[in-house]
Amino acid sequence: MAEAHEPTTTLPASTLLESKQALTRSLDNLLQRYLSLLDQHQKLQQDLNNHLSNGYLSLAQANFSNPNRIRYGQDCCDDRMQASTIVSVKDASPSFSVLDSVAEYRTLASETNDLKFGPLPEKHADGHESTFEEKDKASGTPIDPLKWFGILVPPALRASQNNFKSAVIDVVPALASVSNEMKGLEIEVRRTRKRLKKAN
């Protein structure tokens, strides 16, 4: 901006023009990226809708077919539940990823027979890790939430769990990452627009 106020030479005018062009170019690039993220967001939201609507449908089928006429809901849930689906956040793109520790545990246990498996390989947050170690010690494996509802659960409830799981593991972290990246880009777009306004 300092160069812009020197009126005598022709160089500042050309630099100003160049900086304006550079700003316009960078604004274009930012908006292009933003629109592609928006497209991705819409597709992911559609995926999420599909997974969840299948999940709701299966849950309704499970409730309908339940011979005891008990609704599968929070009344049957364990009040000491511990999360088996864990989010890991990192400073990169995509920033969120979700890990199913029950499935991970099974795979790893079958490969190594090591019961001291921690569910977060890259991030070992103190409090969290100890919770899982305690649980692993107590039961040997993270508890599958399906077991709250008994041993012989209807296949529809299992299907519902699979639908919700795939929504949470595959779509939700991607959607959260895209949404956060869009937030960051919005700030950058506003900043660039302001600078461009000043340059004009």
Added chain:
Amino acid sequence: MAAPPSAYKDRHFLAVIGDEDSCTGLLLAGIGHVTQPPDAQKNFLVVDDKTETSTIEQAFDNFTQKRKDIAILLINQHIAEKIRSRVDTYTEAFPAVLEIPSKDHPYDPEKDSVLRRVRRLFGE
């Protein structure tokens, strides 16, 4: 991502504010977590017709501001509508807030806070 690592390094859980079926499904997916007593806190709130808006607001503030272990907050879109001003003015990166459809209320992009932000950005 401009946020410092301290803003997200302890965030490992998903939270949900939703109707009974949404909460049941997401709990089945394994997101449910109750912290250790004496201060046992759930990471989900089941909302029905009798739930006061103030309770929803309180839960939203709790998950987004007070608790530092929530990475993603999922909220049914029809419930987000009840506390729309709070959801729209929420600008933090962590936890990320996502609006999800419920069984009785399909997702409406017009209402989503992300799409509202997009409109604001291009409407300026």
